[in-house]
Amino acid sequence: MRERRRELARYPRVWLSPMQIVDRDLDLVGDDESIKLDRELLTLLIERRDSIKEYSNRLSLISVTIFGFLLLNYFRFTSDISIAGVSIKNSPGIAEILIVTSSTLGVYATALQANVVIVEGGIMHLAKRVYPSGLINILRAGFIPEQNFGKYYPKNLPHLTFTSLHSKLSLLSTYVYLLSLLFVIILVLVANLAILMDIWTTSSIGAYSKIVSLYVLAISFVGFSILIITRMPMPLRDYSLLHEIEITRQIRPKKVDELLHKIYRSTNEDRENLRRLGFLKKYDGK
Secondary structure, eight states: HHHHHHHHHHHHEEEHHHHHHHHHHHHOOOSSSSSSOHHHHHHHHHHHHHHHHHHHHHHHHHHHHHHHHHHHTTTTOOOOOEETTTEEETTTTHHHHHHHHHHHHHHHHOOOOOOOOHHHHHHHHHHHHHSOOOGHHHHHHHOGGOOSSSSSOSSOTTTOOHHHHHHHHHHHHHHHHHHHHHHHHHHHHHHHHHHHHHHHHHOTTHHHHHHHHHHHHHHHHHHHHHHHHSSSSSEEEEOHHHHHHHHHHHHHHHHHHHHHHHHHHHHOOOOOOOHTTTTSOOOOOO
């Protein structure tokens, strides 16, 4: 356990979101003749981001439309659905086909949105390089409005602070928004499970209905996994210490042993104690 704690101290775990990883990574990219981190590249990334987002939104709209039809079908409302001008009526097997289509499109749209997050990380990094730092809050609201609640924090007016009323209203609105979002997510999950249970129970196309239900559960798990690992901060292991050792070995080779002794001193002392007590064989240097 002690050695485990030492390893964690030497190579700490850091929690970073995809955008933070992109920002740190691009910090190490310098301007040269082959790559110009300028407004032209920023404009290109914004155009590509908008293109990917538009395509993803279309897929999401189709998926939501299909989900609405399935929900009406679950409550036994007579309804038809029109996709790309093609009218689909409620009949045996249609629910299975549609829920597979909706789930697959939803996961694909989620994967596309993950690319949007990566590109937006590059957009914000370039924006910080290209434009003055005092414009960063305006740039964030303009380039990535989804991550901005519409509240402006003045960066160049440090003598102006928000009153307690303003702060409390902001916190209250944030909590209400998050709770509402959580409620909608739970509601959608419950509705999807109800539809799957109905398909499983009804089995309008026999065993294939159950296969479809299992497929939808599996691909939904994949979709949620993609959503979490591409949106939320995730743990990474920081091996900067090894990088420091390697640099020291290259530029100051005589200091490597001193650095290693400093890093692994407690571990070496424990091993010497174990050898002295007879739990480990003595090292003869051969």
